[in-house]
Amino acid sequence: MSLGKATGLLLLTSLIAPGSAFAQMGGVSGTVTDSTGAVVPGATVTLVNEATNVQNVRQTNGHGYFTFVNVRPGTYVLSVELSGFSKAQLSAFTVAVNETVARNVTLQVGAATETVEVTAQSELLQTTSAELGNVIEEEVIRGLPTRGGTSRNCCS
Numbered sequence: 001m002s003l004g005k006a007t008g009l010l011l012l013t014s015l016i017a018p019g020s021a022f023a024q025m026g027g028v029s030g031t032v033t034d035s036t037g038a039v040v041p042g043a044t045v046t047l048v049n050e051a052t053n054v055q056n057v058r059q060t061n062g063h064g065y066f067t068f069v070n071v072r073p074g075t076y077v078l079s080v081e082l083s084g085f086s087k088a089q090l091s092a093f094t095v096a097v098n099e100t101v102a103r104n105v106t107l108q109v110g111a112a113t114e115t116v117e118v119t120a121q122s123e124l125l126q127t128t129s130a131e132l133g134n135v136i137e138e139e140v141i142r143g144l145p146t147r148g149g150t151s152r153n154c155c156s
Contacts (some may be wrong), residue, residue: 027100029067032060032080034107039064043082043107050075050092071095078103086110 028047032040045066047056051074058066073096079089085107095101 024073024097025070026073026095026098027067027069027071028076028078028095028103029065029100030078030103030105032064032066032082032105032107034085035109040082040085040107043080043085045105046079046081047071048077048079050077073097078105080105080107082107084110 032043032045034040039060041060041062041064043060043064043066045058045060047058047068048054049072056068056071058068060066073094075092075094077089077092079087081087086109088105088107090103090105093101093103
């Protein structure tokens with residue numbers, strides 16, 4: 001084989017090899033619904049490779065749909081979480097070469113939780129000192145001189 005043919009063959013092999021690597025990937029997709037069959041948008045879907053423990057995370061779209069592309073062949077566990085629902089975890093399944101695995105998940109309503117928010121308010125009384133105010137009896141106030149000299153002309 002001549003040097004030119006060997007170089008051409010090597011070049012052809014290097015161009016084909018990367019494409020074949022992507023062709024050996026698989027995928028996982030599905031829809032998340034609640035117990036009534038309604039779609040659940042915004043759920044967090046986690047796909048974990050059992051052999052490598054590598055996690056991929058997606059959110060369901062407005063139609064409750066999720067998809068993972070370019071998934072390496074292997075065994076995976078899928079879990080789905082959303083506030084107000086119990087976490088769902090599917091049993092392990094295998095993704096083969098060029099296979100897209102469909103896994104639909106139904107979430108069950110979780111136990112009701114209650115959040116109590118406490119907001120601190122300022123005190124109405126100054127408790128560190130009694131020097132901030134005095135009590136003046138009504139008789140003392142009436143006996144104070146007014147601007148006009150008599151209490152009848154107080155405001156003129």
